[in-house]
Amino acid sequence: MTPIYDVAEIFRSICGEGGLVGQRAVFVRLAGCNLHCRVENVGFDCDTVIPRSSPMSADCIIHHVETVGKGCESVVITGGEPMMQLSKDDDDALLRMLHAKGFSLTLETNGTYEIPDDMRGYFRRVNCSPKLGSDIKLTHADEVRMVVGDMTDIDAYVAWVDSIMTYGGLWLSPAWDANGPNRDAIGYIIAWILINGRVTMTVQQHKLWGLR
Secondary structure, three states, rough: OEEEEEEEEEEEOOOOHHHOOEEEEEEEEOOOOOOOHHHHHHHOOOOOOOOOOOOEEEEHHHHHHHHHOOOOOOOEEEEEHHHHHHOOOOOHHHHHHHHOOOOEEEEEOOOOOOOHHHOOOOOEEEOOOOOOOOOOOOOEEEEEEEEOOOOOHHHHHHHHHHHHOOOOOOOEEEEOOOOOHHHHHHHHHHHHHHHHHEEOOOOOHHHHHOOO
């Protein structure tokens, strides 16, 4: 039986974070998330859970990717938490078909789902944004990204990430408020990096550019 995916949106944009910043990509946002990120528990409100969605087959998704991509070879599978749906597809139909078409795939995940080795092979990179205290199943990520909000303890977060996974790089970015990147968070990140090093400071630049 051909799997049907619940898709929130598919769009072409410029990557605003991490190692792909400034590069174009087609974003496939799968609907649904197993976490509920709010200021009260993680220091910021989630802005990537889209209330609307459409059921699509893998063929339909690929058609949309090719239509909006206009020759773009980079595809970012994001959410929500995309592994909620990808983990249920025993045949890896969507990933297998995108890979066969020659697309370069990136996964954005919160790390609460294990990624089997055969599935991992489809991705050029896996980027993880683990939320402190979550039950993390992922053991390695190419990038770990952390949004620093008012309640964030960077020392505790970095120590926790070090204890649960290996990673290629760790990126810190300030949470946003009504006026843009939170100035207190920016100062906190700068002060922490000047003392400790180890991590890279960034800003969610797609928001500065007015992009999704």
